[in-house]
Amino acid sequence: MNFVAFERAKQGTGASRRLRNSGKTPGIVYGGATEPQLIEIDHNALWHALKKEAFHSSVLDMEVAGATSKVVLRDVQYHPYKQLVLHIDFQRVDDKTKLHLKVPLHYSGAEESNAVKVDKCMVNPIVNELDVTCMPSDLPEFIAVDLSKLEKGASLHLKDIKLPKGVVAKVRGGQNNNPVLVSVVPPVVVVETPADAAPAADAKGKGKGKK
Template sequence: MQFVAFERAKQGTGASRRLRNGGKTPGIVYGGAAAPQLIEVDHNALWHALKKEAFHSSVLDMELAGQTSKVLLRDVQYHPFKQLVLHVDFQRVDEKTKLHMKVPLHFSGAEESPAVKVDKCMVNPIVNELDVSCLPSDLPEFIAVDLSKLEKGSSLHLKDIKLPKGVTAVVRGSQKNPALVAVVPPAVEVEAAPAAPAADAKGKKGKK
């Protein structure tokens, strides 16, 4: 994905407020051999781009001062209640340096799995994204996960999925093979016990 940025000379709260009033979003680009650089981006174009999953997880082409460079979106600050982006951070990408990124998981095939189709289980994703390490050229937009083989009583772990070429998962802590998807058995329908016959309100009259 590509976007256009412009050089920003002034900084400070007042300058940023004037930018936002003019339909621009202040930002910064840092990393690599060059010094951090202040930028501004068209707010509406940025707002629509931020709605796209790929803008958050892909290497982006940033056009600045007639030159195009590779960057990653690293941070976005939103207004607490307005539809307004207050600030955005990008990091320059070195083609020879591995990245550490969160990549979305795209699940498919759950409805065709024996767990759902035969045993009426529920398939619940535990995580929706995965920490990975790879070179910029190998960074996937997303990782496809096939759930069509899931069975009742099973679960899907990290080692059960095939990662794209050049991509390795980054796992923290003692859990080296975390669960990604859980299979939940169907709730047992407990039939209500039949109500006891109502006692004769009038009762039987005893003999005098």
């Protein structure tokens, strides 16, 4: 994906407020051997771009003053209740340096699994994005996960999925290195106990006695 940004000369709270009032969003680009660069982006164009999943998990082509550089989205600050982007951060991408990003997981095939078709279980995705490291050229827009082999009583773990070539999942220190990504919840079966049935039987007996 590509987008256009413009050089921003002024910084500070007042300058940023005036920029937002004019329909622009202040931002910054940092990383690499180049000094951080202040930028501004058309708010409407940015708002629509942020609705696209790829804008959050892909290497982007950013054009500033006629020059194009590769960046990744690092941070977005939203207004607490208005549809307004307050600030945005991008990091420059170096072809020789690995990236650490969150990549969405796209699940499919659950309806075809025995867990759902045969055993009427409910499939519950627990993790919807994965922390990964990879070279920029290997960064996937998303990771497809096939759930068609799910069985009752079995969950899907990180080590059960195949990651794209060159992509390594990162699990934070102290956490389980093979977390559950998807759980399989069996259907709830309501069984009537003798204690539940007894009052109904007593009621029938009392009714006959009155006759």
